[in-house]
Amino acid sequence: MTFSLLPIGRVRGGRVEPIDDNWGSVEATIVLDGGLPEDSLAGLLEFSHIEVVFIFDKVDETRVVTGARHPRGNPDWPQVGIFAQRAKARPNRIGITTCEIVSVSGRSIVVRGLDAIDGTPVLDLKPYMHEFGPRTAVRQPAWATELMLGYWH
């Protein structure tokens, strides 16, 4: 049984190529579909951050990985399952990123630090509430920390 999801909008601006690193200072605009009322964004600017849910639509569905692989193909890192990494070529091709809200105007939201390229379909937006972050201490493997070293900066 599948679910048919209709994008609520698109990413406009920002990068046009999916480069791996240095996303932190990239600004882009999320433009809502014209069928959605502007008041769907009422009060959003009282939050500093938003979670953006999007589809990596440029990933060829035949290249989706369902098992394990080296993150970024790097043999120095262990083979880990697709659900133990955040790679694009994953079942359902969903990406989720928490980014800063710069401004909101009409049906547009300018965000900073969204790692999705120009044209990316957006499925949902959720305000970041600190209570929805981890409620206990976070632990992660060394490979993940190494991979993320240059991701934002």
Added chain:
Amino acid sequence: MTFSLLPIGRVRGGRVEPIDDNWGSVEATIVLDGGLPEDSLAGLLEFSHIEVVFIFDKVDETRVVTGARHPRGNPDWPQVGIFAQRAKARPNRIGITTCEIVSVSGRSIVVRGLDAIDGTPVLDLKPYMHEFGPRTAVRQPAWATELMLGYWH
């Protein structure tokens, strides 16, 4: 243009009714679809937390809100847009929760603090990396902090 997404698994156990509060200690199991290899979860236990992406499939699609409403219908809180709150009855009915990984075995993951009921379809799982949390100070309105007071505890 819509995207057709196939659940990767289901939530099993935990609560059977969508109660608003006190989700923190609830344990449930995410059972992957039998068509996915077990090594899709390889290395997951090295992470303390996982982001679970799911569909609020019990929400009637005709009841989805696209504009603004009072969170939980509470007139003491402001009317805010559906994308400025995390209510279930939202376009595409997607839920995302960061929860603790208790154990991983075969195609099953036991998690603590997942606010999705028994039977909920799961679209994706992502390991929580602290670098994917907010990179700058978090700000949120008072209503959100009040709403969340009893959510986990």
